[in-house]
Amino acid sequence: MGALRPLRSAQWYGGEHRNAYIHRAWMRRGAPSDAFTGRPQIAIANTASDLTPCNAHLREVAASVRDGVYEAGGVPLELPVMSLGETQVRPTAMLWRNLAAMATEEMLRANPVDGVVLLGGCDKTIPSLLMAAASVDLPAVVLPGGPMLTGTFRGTPLGCGTDVWRLSEEVRAGTLSQEEFTRSESAMIRSRGHCNTMGTASTMALVSEALGTVLPGAAGTPAPDSRLLEAAHGTGRLAVDLVHADRRPSTLLTRASFRNAIVALSAVGGSTNAVMHLLAVAGRLGIDLTLDDIDRLGSRVPVLVDLLPAGRFLMDDLHRAGGLLAVLRQVRDLLDPEALTVTGHPLVDYLDDREIWDEEVIRPRSRPLVEEGGIAVLRGSLAPDGAVVKPAAASPHLLRHRGRAVVFDSIEDFHARIDDPALDVDADSVLVLRGCGPKGYPGMPEVANMPLPSKLLEQGVRDMVRICDGRMSGTAYGTVVLHVAPEAAAGGPLALVRTGDVVSLDVPARRLDLDVDADELARRTPSTATTAGFAAPHRGWQRLYVDHVRQADTGADLDFLLGSSGSEVTRESH
Known part of the structure; x- marks a missing residue:
């Protein structure tokens, strides 16, 4: 066996000089x-x-x-x-x-x-x-x-995160009381x-x-x-x-x-x-x-x-x-x-000796939960650089869907209007939320799994197509297209969508398109309401982040951090 590589720490501790002593x-x-x-x-x-x-x-x-x-x-x-x-x-x-x-x-x-x-x-x-x-x-x-x-609540196992979304929607739908929802809190974690x-x-x-x-x-x-x-x-x-x-x-x-x-x-x-x-x-x-x-x-x-x-x-x-x-x-x-x-x-x-001990929890290859359920990447006129969707957590009947867009310019706009009884929305609508990407928010929050309109929840609707340049919690579920790139704040076409435009989603074909003529789309510019929702930090980490963050399709890292720079020590103090 050859000699061991010198320890990096010896650059601090090795030798008899003053710095090593310190x-x-x-x-x-x-x-x-x-x-x-x-x-x-x-x-x-x-x-x-x-x-x-x-x-x-x-x-x-x-x-x-x-x-x-x-x-x-x-x-x-x-x-x-x-x-x-x-x-x-x-x-x-x-x-x-x-x-x-x-x-x-x-x-x-x-x-x-x-x-x-x-x-x-x-x-x-x-x-x-x-x-x-x-x-x-x-x-x-x-x-x-x-x-x-x-944990369990009323005899039923609780999945933290997922059941928070589920139970909170039941409260909004009127099928679970606020008191019962609050009681579940102590059992969730x-x-x-x-x-x-x-x-x-x-x-x-x-x-x-x-x-x-x-x-x-x-x-x-x-x-x-x-x-x-x-x-x-x-x-x-x-x-x-x-x-x-x-x-x-x-x-x-x-x-x-x-x-x-x-x-x-x-x-x-x-x-x-x-x-x-x-x-x-x-x-x-x-x-x-x-x-x-x-x-x-x-x-x-x-x-x-x-x-x-x-x-x-x-x-x-x-x-x-x-x-x-x-x-x-x-x-x-x-x-x-x-x-x-x-x-x-x-x-x-x-892997050789790794057995499945419960075939309901871990399915054998011959009996999968979903035959092809990995994360799918979509492209098209609404997501030139890509977007993702998780088919296993989506509703099968919505994986191919055409619907009229209902657009929200920010998460604040969404919260202000989603439960308005006058909102022109139905089960076939496509909820579009923008201004939630890396630059636009900033930070790309987990808001893509938008709560459904309460009036539709009351009608029994439990899923709709939702599209966003933000993220969603890994514990969330639903037919949610997210990480749309480029985001609205980076000049992506998401910034140009208007309420009433028809959106076409085809997950098997890996397509996400806006059914608007290309010439018409080229004439559009983002509305004042859209641009007003974009982040504009003036100092600190948020300013550095917005100036240097890359888009979701590359991992949203900072542009000057790409590549490994190694662990060598180049300067010495004292």
Whole structure:
């Protein structure tokens, strides 16, 4: 075996000069003399925060990671990093995903660390950590915090997020009292952990494992399960091995890795938000991943996991039934056999003995939940650069639809008018919401799954075609076309749609069109009401974001953050 690569941390701690003395002395605080020389320094990038309730338990998880790092001969160093709580942060957590990634990248680059364990859970935390790790290119492994256990209300399991939307619509429809709705609140969140539906948090945990960045078998372990702490211990040990093997994101993640992630995304019926995050991570690595790849590799993959919002069960059921690896065994022929994991072994090596223990939760390939249910990419005169839809969460009868547009210029405009009894809308109408893209809002909020007009809810309508340049929660459902690119605020044709225009949706043909003559469309300009709704920040992060954010079809990262810049230290203080 050849000599080990010199540790990056030796640039701080090695030698007898004054600067090395300062670095060692200030860190020792009772540690043994060899703690910071010759031993891998492993950062534990921890997104635990009381204001990110789904990640609060990561402090306990970090303690098990520490034990594993120590056992393998490394030195664990907890590094609190920017945390984004999906349910708390206004106006939308997506506004700060790129900032969290940039801040984590800079802290990893600036500090004497040789490798990193990435602790995340809530929607934007794992994507931002992966983006940071890809850019700084230190040996890195992800440990997802895990989903919560299932709560019940009136004897029925609750899917957090999904059932919030469902129950709130029942209140608006008059079939559930406000008092009963409020009573359900205490049952919705039963334990520590992130959403127990196949929302963005669960999706990104599973997709990260398929990508090869998680200890195989760990993703999806429920947060209160003691096996999560066992996985944390193993992840800490693995982080030290990664440093010795010099196994970094740039040596591990390839187009083959992203192929496996896209197949997994489709097979589990995952969140549309994962499309944006995968594109952003690939962009940091310099991998040319496109929306067309998402459609080509994933749109016709069968959905095998019967979980809310597309199905019936919840994340602890998936874990009980065999977990992600049991799902991937069913679609093994679609996976790239060469794509590696953080262990140094191919992902497919972990599938041989993975059985399905409940074929209602994980369907066998011969009996899928949806034959072709992966995320579909649409193009046409209304979305020249693409839009996405999740057929598995949509109403089959609406996947081909023509209807009259009812247009809203902002989310505020929508809220002001959607329940107006005089609103000219029927079940065949197409609700169009603009001004919600990366630049327009700013930050691309989860508002695309617009609540239906109350007068239609009262008539029994439960789904309509909805189109938006924003996003929707991964826990949401319905026939929703989202991520329309270019967005209205970037000059996209969405800004030119008028109430009464006919919109044509054809998901099987991958088309989204505005039935307006091209010459007529060329003569139109956005209305004052439309442009007045676009964001126009004057300072701070929002100004930087609006000036530099790219469009949804490329992952909505900042233009100056593309590509990996490595972990080298170029300047020295003191």
